[in-house]
Amino acid sequence: MHVFYTPDIEDGAGAYALNEEESRHCSKVLRLGIGDQVSLVDGRGGLYQAEIASETKRQVTLKVISTTLAYQKRNHHLHIAVAPTKNIERLEWFLEKATEIGIDEITPIICAHSERKVIKEDRLVKVITAAVKQSLQAYHPQLNPAISFADFIRKESGAQKMIAHCIDDTSRTYISDIAQPHAAYLILIGPEGDFSPAEIDSALQSGFKPLTLGNTRLRTETAALAACFELNYLNR
């Protein structure tokens, strides 16, 4: 079943018109015609089954057959703040995989050891949206603007705050040792070269708990996904 991302559909709408670009994609690329069925996700939890009611070159209109609101609503809120990787494809890969596995919010943080300090937000959102459609997620993860590490950790957060770092000390615990179930979590993942000692200190002073993700040396994007897997696992 083909999936369209329709953030502008009204909750419980009975009909929807695809925009010109998606209308062309629907009729010319997918070769769908009147009566064919498609799925719509609105990114706010709405999943719609619809069928093509009318079709012109410029506009495909859909009749909604069934509606599910709060489809697969998650029982926790996972926010991962991760330093953009030098090779942006690695961050894009993380965004795709985290969307498949389950994530609510991502913030790119610029750290002392960050080699990459700028990102193209719109491109990253496209990666997330493609994964939302491919994995049939009704909720669209939120990508926040990039922000400096110092500004980010100063922000208030009601979440359980943790920082994964690579400095081998005994204070680090596994996520599973400290995470409360069905809660909100905020996890910091550092750049290639890890967080600086000063960043780690300031995070700990801001109430972040130090984490280890295992005894192997993980790349930034692998560490971020490992945290995503572990928290989704703990909230099954």
Place this chain on the structure above:
Amino acid sequence: MHVFYTPDIEDGAGAYALNEEESRHCSKVLRLGIGDQVSLVDGRGGLYQAEIASETKRQVTLKVISTTLAYQKRNHHLHIAVAPTKNIERLEWFLEKATEIGIDEITPIICAHSERKVIKEDRLVKVITAAVKQSLQAYHPQLNPAISFADFIRKESGAQKMIAHCIDDTSRTYISDIAQPHAAYLILIGPEGDFSPAEIDSALQSGFKPLTLGNTRLRTETAALAACFELNYLNR
């Protein structure tokens, strides 16, 4: 610290000579000289700290300073048999990430719905070796030759056998519901389009237990990595 993969080093050797290619890499690319230290991993559990004892254009010889055998020896054996993805980069990505997280054996299986039926084994091994060095793993995961699904499941295996499929029936359990700790595991992961019903039936008849990896729709390589994460997590 720079890491070299040296599968031909003898256990407990006191010295080692890099081959011509790696010698050139060591001196010309890394610009390392006499007295500089490097790490060696032999892929069989051996981790060596060594320093450069002599250097010519063609050959760099190393003096071993310290040796650790069975470095980070794993407490279980994980074998994932996965259908190669249509886009081979997705399989390569899985091999890199699984090596970082921890895996022992991978077998590409050609299934009824497989769009890709051939792989370049040597290229895939290069991906694994690069990840072994990057993540400082002393054990090199084994990549087996590609084999048909039917031939593969006929093979004897002392492992706990499981098959992850997408047909929504109540018999599927999570890995965590059935996996015994510190054991050997064999997990089957299907292609885009899933295993065929006939393949699932024959696997169940061969003693494979049906798995679900969660309630979201995962790509082949994501499902394979999810299984890898879960089994490493359960064996911490």
